[in-house]
Each structure stands twice: as C-alpha cells, then as structure tokens.
Amino acid sequence: MPVMRPEDLLLPTPRGLYCPPADVFIDPVRPVPRALVTHGHSDHARAGHDAVLATATTLKIMAIRYGAGFAGTTQAAGWGETTSINGVTFTFFPAGHILGSAQIAVSHRGLTIVVSGDYKRAADPTAEPFEVVPCDVFITEATFGLPVFRHPDAAGEVAKLLASVRLFPDRAHLVGAY
Secondary structure (H helix, E strand, C coil): CCCCCHHHHCEEECCEEEECCCCEEECCCCCCCEEECCCCCCCCCCCCEEEEEECHHHHHHHHHHHCCCCEEEEEECCECCEEEECCEEEEEEECCCCCCCEEEEEEECCEEEEECCCCCCCCCCCCCCCCCCCCCEEECCCCCCCCCCCCCCHHHHHHHHHHHHHHCCCCCCCCCCC
C-alpha cells in the first residue's frame, strides 16, 4: 500500500481535528461520538462526547471539572500503549505540560503524525517529562509561538518569590500561573 498523505489521516474540521479512517476527533471543540483528549485544560477537554480516550489522570481531571457523567464511556490510555481503531493506531506519550498531558501519535499505512496538544520541554516536577516521539509530521500548539512572548526563566522567578517571602513574611504573595 502507498504511504498516506497527511491530510488523508488528519484534517481540521469545524468540530476539531478529525481522523477519517478511524472516525475519531482529537481535542474536539464540541461533542462528538469518539474523542481523544490530550489533557485536562478546558480548551482541549470538553464534556458531552459519547466516548473519550485519554490518560487516566486526564479522565480524572475531566470528571472533577465536568462531573462523573462527562462522557458516555471512557477508556484510559497508558504511556506507550497502543490502541487500534479501524486499523489506525493511537499511542499516548508524555507532553510535559500538566499532570497527565499527552502527545498522541497517530499511525496508519506508513505515516505517523504526532499531535502535541500543549507541551513543555523543560523539566517540571508537576508533570511527566516530555518525550520526543519520532514522526513524519508534528502538529504543535502555538499559543505562545509569537516572538512577543518571552517568558522568564522559571528558576529565577521562583528565586524572586522566595526572596520576597523571606523579606516580607507577613504579607500575602500572589502567584500568577498559566
């Protein structure tokens, strides 16, 4: 069989990123019959799907956020485990963004596309470390992709916070976080 074209495996639709051969959506924006969810933030994880495949942690976050009946059925994907739907394989790998966040490798007929969801390559004690996944196409989030976004070094910001707490121990310290 010839190698698939990327647009035959995943394509954007009004409901979200769609995989026609498997008839599933990744991080759909409205309820669909079958959804694969990269992580528990509300711009990726929504209630009302008939079936959801996500990491166990993401499913727990969704249940806390939306209630126990947030989907008709749920299935937990373990790291590196492959699930096959209509001959298309889906494998979840750590994304390093938040606890339970995943990249999803979608493979079919010689083509592998990795959908990153949100990810972070820097070490973070609150999330499983990002894992580089070999692929033909990498679909990345670009929330902070513009050059105008320059985030300071996290260790330096934590040091400033701790210094302020030592200097002003009786004052409240507000921590903004994304």
